Amino acid sequence: MADDRQVIDAPSKKIIAPGYTFGTVTDQIASVVLTRKTPYVVMGTFAVAMGLLLIFLLAVGLLLTKGVGVWGLRGPTMWAWDITNFVWWVGIGHAGTLISAILLLLNQQWRNSINRFAEAMTIFAVACAGMFPILHLGRPWLMYWLFPYPNTMGIEPNFRSPLVWDVFAVSTYATVSVLFWYVGLMPDLATLRDRSEHRALKVTYGFLAMGWRGSAKHWAVYETASLLLAGLATPLVLSVHTVVSLDFTVGIVPGWHSTFFPPYFVAGAIYSGFAMVLALAIPLRSVYGLKGLITERHLDNAAKVMMATGLIVGYSYIMEAFSAWYSGNVYEQAAMWNRMTGPYKYQYWVLVACNVIAPNALWFKKVRSNTVVLFIWSLIVLVGMWLERFVIIVASLAQDNLPSSWRVFESTRWDWATYLGTIGLFLFLFLLFIRLLPMISIFEVRTLLPQAKIKEDSRG
Amino acid sequence: MTEPIYGMMAEFDNPSALVSAARAAREKGYRQLDAYSPFPIEELSDALHLHKNRLPLLVLIGGIVGGILGYMLQYFVTVMYYPLNIGGRPLHSWPAYIIITFEMTILFASLTAVLGMLGLCGLPMPYHPAFNVPRFALASRNRFFLCIESADPLFDRDKTCEFLETLEPREVSEVAH
Numbered sequence: 268m269a270d271d272r273q274v275i276d277a278p279s280k281k282i283i284a285p286g287y288t289f290g291t292v293t294d295q296i297a298s299v300v301l302t303r304k305t306p307y308v309v310m311g312t313f314a315v316a317m318g319l320l321l322i323f324l325l326a327v328g329l330l331l332t333k334g335v336g337v338w339g340l341r342g343p344t345m346w347a348w349d350i351t352n353f354v355w356w357v358g359i360g361h362a363g364t365l366i367s368a369i370l371l372l373l374n375q376q377w378r379n380s381i382n383r384f385a386e387a388m389t390i391f392a393v394a395c396a397g398m399f400p401i402l403h404l405g406r407p408w409l410m411y412w413l414f415p416y417p418n419t420m421g422i423e424p425n426f427r428s429p430l431v432w433d434v435f436a437v438s439t440y441a442t443v444s445v446l447f448w449y450v451g452l453m454p455d456l457a458t459l460r461d462r463s464e465h466r467a468l469k470v471t472y473g474f475l476a477m478g479w480r481g482s483a484k485h486w487a488v489y490e491t492a493s494l495l496l497a498g499l500a501t502p503l504v505l506s507v508h509t510v511v512s513l514d515f516t517v518g519i520v521p522g523w524h525s526t527f528f529p530p531y532f533v534a535g536a537i538y539s540g541f542a543m544v545l546a547l548a549i550p551l552r553s554v555y556g557l558k559g560l561i562t563e564r565h566l567d568n569a570a571k572v573m574m575a576t577g578l579i580v581g582y583s584y585i586m587e588a589f590s591a592w593y594s595g596n597v598y599e600q601a602a603m604w605n606r607m608t609g610p611y612k613y614q615y616w617v618l619v620a621c622n623v624i625a626p627n628a629l630w631f632k633k634v635r636s637n638t639v640v641l642f643i644w645s646l647i648v649l650v651g652m653w654l655e656r657f658v659i660i661v662a663s664l665a666q667d668n669l670p671s672s673w674r675v676f677e678s679t680r681w682d683w684a685t686y687l688g689t690i691g692l693f694l695f696l697f698l699l700f701i702r703l704l705p706m707i708s709i710f711e712v713r714t715l716l717p718q719a720k721i722k723e724d725s726r727g
Numbered sequence: 728m729t730e731p732i733y734g735m736m737a738e739f740d741n742p743s744a745l746v747s748a749a750r751a752a753r754e755k756g757y758r759q760l761d762a763y764s765p766f767p768i769e770e771l772s773d774a775l776h777l778h779k780n781r782l783p784l785l786v787l788i789g790g791i792v793g794g795i796l797g798y799m800l801q802y803f804v805t806v807m808y809y810p811l812n813i814g815g816r817p818l819h820s821w822p823a824y825i826i827i828t829f830e831m832t833i834l835f836a837s838l839t840a841v842l843g844m845l846g847l848c849g850l851p852m853p854y855h856p857a858f859n860v861p862r863f864a865l866a867s868r869n870r871f872f873l874c875i876e877s878a879d880p881l882f883d884r885d886k887t888c889e890f891l892e893t894l895e896p897r898e899v900s901e902v903a904h
Contacts, residue, residue: 289765289869415804423809426801427823435830443837450841454867458765461864477851480858481866483749485848486767487777492844495786496837503833510826713766721770722743 282377282715284559289713292560296707297462299555305702306554313698319691326684327402335405337681343672344664348682349399351656352689354511355539356396357437358532358652360444361504362540363389367447368500371493377568379711380560383455384551384701385544386448391696392543393441395689400433402685429513436510443503447496450489453479454710508536515659522602522663525590531583535652538576538622541569542648547697549642551706560707563636570635573648577626580655584623602663610675611662614654621651733856733904734759734876735887736863737896742768745871748894749774752875755890759879763857763872785843786836793835797828859903874902 329337340347363385370378401407413434415423424431456476463469479485512532515523545566552561591603606615625647628634635641661676700706713719739745742764749762749771762771772778801824805811810818845851857863857874866872873894875887884901891899 293765293868415800421809423804425811426805426827427813427820432826432830435827439830439834442834446837446841450844454766458867461867477845478853478855479850479867480855480863481763481765482848482857483762483764483768483771483775484777485850486764487772488780488782488844488847490767490772491780491782492840495783495840499786499790499833499837499840503830506826506829506833513826710766719742719766719768721746721768 282564283380283562283712287559287716289716289718292712292716293458293462293709295557295560296705296709296712297459299701300459300703300705301463301468303555308550308554309698309701312694316691316694316698319687320695321691322684323688323691326681326688327398329681330402330685331407335403337679338685339676339678339682341674341676343667343669343674344661344676346403346664347661347676348657348678348686349403350514351653351660352686353396353399354532354656354660355653356392356399356689356693357440357511358508358536358539359543359649360389360392360396360440360540361508361533361536362544363387363392364440364444364447364500364504365537365540366544367451368497368504371497372501376715377565379715380707381544381548381565381569382711383448383451383708384547384697384706386444386451387697387700387704387706388540388543388547389444390441390448391693391700393437393444394696395693397437397441398689398692399685429510429517432510433514436507440503440507443496443500447500450492450496451708451711452704453477454481454489455705455708457481458709459705505533508533520663520667521596521598522591522606522659524599525587527583527586527590531580531587534576534579534583535655538573538580538626539649539652541573541576542645542652545569545573545641545645546649549638549645551701553638555701555706557707560712566638566641567632567635570629570641570644573645574626574629577622577629577648581623581626584619598668602666605666606658606662609662609666611658611665614658615662618651618654618658621647622655625651731904732877732884733859733902734874734878734882735884735891736857736860736872736874736900736902737891737894738862738865738898738900739871739873739894739896740869742771742871744895745873746770746774748873748891748896751894752873752890756881757875757879757887759876759882761874761876763863763866763874765867765869765871780847782840782843782847786840789839789843790832790836794828794832796835797831798824800831801827856902856904860900862898862900870897 326337335349338348340349363382366378366385367382367389370382401410404410413424413431424434453476456472457479460469460472460476463472509529509532512528516525516528518524548561548566548569552558588603588607591599594600606612625644628644634644665676666673737748739748745762745764746768749760752760753774753776760775762775764771802819805820806818812818857866857872860872862870863872873891873896875882875891881887888899
């Protein structure tokens with residue numbers, strides 16, 4: 268038993284490359300914001316993001332003038348790409364909270380150099396997710412009707428509906444994510460305030476840092492607050508995707524109405540989220556030369572989490588098919604059979620290839636340590652998870668209980684424009700973030716350095 | 728008589744020196760002191776006896792208030808203000824209230840955690856004398872500071888300065904108000 272402690276302490280050695288000091292860590296991360304020129308690759312990506320964002324604005328403008336019919340929504344498929352995209356984006360966000368909250372509670376120190384941008388990813392992903400249910404309302408300008416407030420119409424939301432639960436879950440999630448992120452930023456904003464030379468920058472960062480000065484009294488309260496927020500965010504993140512899955516399971520549509528959706532959705536969310544973390548981290552660390560801070564070990568760990576959750580997702584697909592068959596319910600069986608062999612069979616088998624077969628390559632260290640392959644793999648996972656939600660949502664709705672109303676869903680160019688547009692919005696926000704704020708938590712990386720360990724001397 | 732000052736500040740270049748200095752200052756009897764570091768140091772909180780704070784209690788209260796408000800809101804709307812009779816099922820359908828009650832608990836607890844943290848730290852604080860020491864800008868990079876404040880009954884400009892010098896700092900400076 269005495270060895271247990273050593274096992275916990277041992278891995279911390281290789282989290283960041285040797286040779287860093289408090290000063291160099293600070294300078295390297297802060298220089299991205301304060302002194303270094305933005306690399307051309309980043310400028311180019313930003314231009315692409317802006318282009319996609321303009322397409323998004325065009326698509327939304329058209330939607331507002333003409334209505335949701337510009338998307339491929341026709342009865343009986345009244346939910347299609349929009350809700351697929353919503354679930355996809357919310358799911359991506361979950362990895363950020365997992366890294367920042369759950370891994371903090373589990374004392375996984377390797378999270379310290381990736382949690383900041385993963386949290387930013389969460390916030391921007393939730394912002395993109397929020398677009399879809401709001402735009403899908405038909406009259407998005409009345410979105411405040413979703414919230415209970417005293418009104419002259421004398422009506423209130425139906426609190427027994429999972430869709431209203433979703434409003435509360437996602438808005439709480441967005442709020443708590445922003446708070447957690449901002450609290451984490453405060454000490455680093457103080458660093459930027461003290462490091463920047465331009466007066467306007469000093470004032471701006473100083474304003475945002477709220478006068479943080481690294482006082483021991485403050486750190487003590489701050490650490491308590493971080494732990495409490497992590498403890499609160501952990502059940503919250505699990506609840507959010509659970510509630511998202513309840514949007515489906517509470518409905519009696521065949522293929523939706525099952526009890527294992529919540530854990531299945533949460534696993535899928537973390538799976539796709541870690542894929543996005545890898546898809547962002549791999550280019551970032553090479554463009555900005557941060558390979559000493561975001562090391563092979565981070566990528567390896569993220570790939571392992573991705574594989575583990577991918578296996579849970581694969582298991583869920585098998586259970587989904589099994590429980591449909593075992594239920595003895597002809598509608599459930601038909602819905603499952605329809606997914607595998609019906610008009611959406613290509614999407615179904617591609618998603619099986621992406622989510623069940625592909626992650627098994629990550630068993631091999633060679634695959635996990637090759638960053639190019641890992642990057643491609645994370646994109647495969649993102650595509651696979653998008654298709655998963657598409658098949659669950661559209662295949663069940665398009666071929667429902669009443670064959671006379673069946674209609675195969677066809678997407679329109681505006682479905683594509685809105686979806687690609689939110690990818691533009693995401694990249695736009697993310698690139699602004701890495702330009703304006705430290706993308707790695709400076710103070711948390713300092714705690715990882717060997718110098719940060721207190722040496723007890725005789726004077727103590 | 729010279730102008731009153733805020734305190735005396737010693738600068739160290741490693742966290743171990745700061746922790747031993749903080750312990751030495753406590754032992755000497757100083758109580759009005761604060762340490763500044765670029766990252767949280769567990770041992771420093773021990774040395775300065777900072778482990779107790781009221782934040783957990785505040786967050787607990789915030790969470791309970793949020794949960795009760797969330798439940799009451801739903802009860803009020805579905806039972807009293809806007810009752811919907813669905814197949815004669817009970818209006819007080821508590822299982823359906825659980826999720827929003829939970830989310831409101833988390834929301835209120837998190838807001839309390841952040842606002843409580845700011846409140847207990849006295850932030851936002853636009854001005855603090857510590858920033859009058861030019862080298863204090865390094866407290867957010869790689870330097871560690873110990874400040875004995877003039878509010879301490881044992882504080883004496885010369886003696887405190889001498890004491891701080893014995894701790895082998897890089898530099899000791901006066902902190903103007």
